[in-house]
Amino acid sequence: MSYFKALAYKIKQILGGIKMKKLFISIFIFFSPAAVLMGITPEEILERMLENQVHDTARIEGKMIIQDRFGKKTVTFVSWSRGEDNALIEFTSKYEAGQKILRNEDELYLYFPDAEEVIRLQGAALRQSVLGSDFSYEDMTGEKDLLDSYKVTLLGSEEVDGHDCYKLQLEAVSRNVPYPREILWVDKELFIYRKVHKFSLSGRLLKEMRITRFTRQNGKVIPVELLMEDKMKKNSSTEFIIQKIEIGIPIPEEKFSLRELTW
Template sequence: MKKYVLVLFSFLILNIFAITGKEIIEKVDKNRSISNEYYEGTFTIIKNNRTLVKKFFGYAKDSEETFYMEFTNPEDNGVKYLKISDELWIYFPDADDYLKISGSMLKQGMMGSDMSYSDMVTIENLEEKYSVDLLGEEVLNKVPVYKIELIAKKGTKNITYYKEILYVDKDKFIILNAEYFAKSGRLLKTIDVQDIKKVKDHYFPTKMLIKDMRRKNSKTIIEFPIIKFDIKLPKNVFSLGYLKR
């Protein structure tokens, strides 16, 4: 009898303290909650045995809800992006003019990479648009993770992916691996975080491998060798006027 009481008690304790999928996502969002940042990075686009490297730097604020990005490699020198909420503009230095990226163009790969413009503009609060379910716990590359399933809530508009499976580091609450699915169940994209850096109490992915599963033998590695939080932003950096500077 004593044994059964002990088991029941343990079960109750475990359930009281068990974390829910929603709480995990809240913690993921909290880790991503950064007031402003400066970053320098590279896109390495790999197709079969061919490789292209693109360099950029930029500023972001409100957990990357708003960002400015400027390319510095010779082929794309001066190409700039401005994202404000879910709107995106690209500036072409040769034409000295900017263009709104909208509608169906958002689905295209940014600068030819496996990351689409939609991936850039939909860094949103996950709980707002998805119903969250904790599928279980696993070990991914020797790291204990929570496996979370996100399914788009009925009637939600402007979502890039219908379903997402996220593998969240149990300790750091950062997404280590993500799989993105269409409504049909087709796997569209995967993101594998390969390196993490802790900056001012936030864990930040500094190396990611992105694969667009619709493209054969194609992958993109995004690296952020320099990342700084809570910096002084240049005046008016998040404005259309600044794109033309």
């Protein structure tokens, strides 16, 4: 703070009659994030992006519009999440009503109202499509510990849909990740990814994700509409739309328990 005061005093001496309020606005603009972060590390870019994406707690109401070669369908859901480790999604659309997906740290469970047991998914099964969408179970429940699982490299800057972005490359250092390599285009101003490419081990593009709309809430920039395309499927895409989001709300721990899942 003293640095800013000293700087302001000096500038006041130079510029004379400029009001302090105006001065601070000028400083704020001058020290805008894009400018300040000229020397930012790739890890810091990723951290700032994750700050926008990961919430202490969140409740979301949304829908997925799934398009394949045979047509379009809409699936609605409500989800609760706590940090990176816990997520519960409950589907509410007519044909999927009551189905739930629970993620607790590395465990993923499926609940179906007509099944007598909860299904624990593991291994290759996690890569299966969620309700025929372009998202896999791993995609839906979020990639966690990105910084621990991937080596991050800044490849440079590129524009995506007119937005200046950092181009980051993520290379897996752990086998326990869904995609061995990813390239993220992170908006330099908003610190949200504008586009993500997910690759196979052989370097084949598997999925492309784009953010088409975002909102600001609690000081965060939150993507609310994104488009996922599974490049292995013909004429396939999924629009993921968040219709309502509440962050920082109290969610009891039991919400993410297996007992709660079967209720």
